[in-house]
Amino acid sequence: MERREFLKKSALAALGTAVAGTGIVQAFNHINDNESNTDKMKIVVLTGSPRKNGNSAYLAEQFIKGAEEKGHEVFRFDCAFKQVEPCRACNRCGMDGPCIFNDDFQELRPHLIEADMVVFAMPMYYFSISAQMKRVIDRFYAINGQIKGASKKAAFLMTYADTAKKEAEPMLVHYHTLMDYLGWTSVSEVVASGVWTAGSVRNTDYPQQAYQLGRSL
Template identity: 85%
Template sequence: MKITVLTGSPRRNGNSTYLAEQFIKGAEEQGHEVFRFDCAFRQVEPCRACNRCGMDGPCISNDDFQELRPHLIGADMVVFATPMYYFGFSAQMKRVIDRFYAINGQIKGAAKRAALLMTCADTSPKEAEPIRLHYRTLMDYLGWTSVGEVVAPGVWTADSVQRTDYPQQACRLGKSL
């Protein structure tokens, strides 16, 4: 299976990035091919809503999304690994998701799987609901099948996720595919 993993943390060794690494480890152990795209460290312009792409063509912005584009289209699975920022995806990841518009005709309705790996400082389960709802709405719109969510609350400081069971959950999810 071809898997594209999108990481959204602006910290190179952030907690959500660590979850992504553990997921990748599990998936690669099972022989899956993984392409990782670190949204925060790539140049991806926001969608300009110019509609030049027509939802199924080249984007007017010539940036690093061009490298990601074929991996998203060809992926059997897309993984969203992000910290929760003000109850949503990180801005760096949201920029990339907004650019899905240019490939909408090739990814909407495609038989793809997806997963959400999310970290947040909050410990209240209700605080994670807005991002989970956004993710599930995205899955419904695209017609993709979610195969799992690993939501790691209470992990704010660097490396704090490593003292929890969430990395093992992410690795197991990767192995389960």
């Protein structure tokens, strides 16, 4: 009974503080700060455009801005500006070992393994994933044993010039198939249509969607 009385009095005291001023707001802010620290994630963002100021790159920037504001740790890897050799199917790695190539994928490799979430940001190139992004995804093969079934989250940010939804379907199918195979959970997709020239996505609400996605994590 004494413990119950103590808890009751403590609750009433907290309520009195809230009524008197902003104590309850400060308390909840403190709780939210603790939750934010507890839920901090390691996020890898892969970009697949060779245009530094391209539309998909801007979506990636906005996502990163939102995610970092929430306290998440983000590692960005710009596939088009890294030296990554295409997989040669030599199977030297055995799907879970060192690759024969000593290139920039070695920089990305530990981040992918440790990541809680992986974000793919890319433009549509000839109705498919850009080659710059695909060669990096193909190199996932060497760490397959450590990332498959790892319960990671993922998101997909894509841009394309046309507005027909059916033209985006092949890329989305590829992404969803990859998620199914790896056992990762896709939390969201931002599909930006009707953006062609560099920077045109800035005149749409897609950057805000990407930002809000990062903030929502």
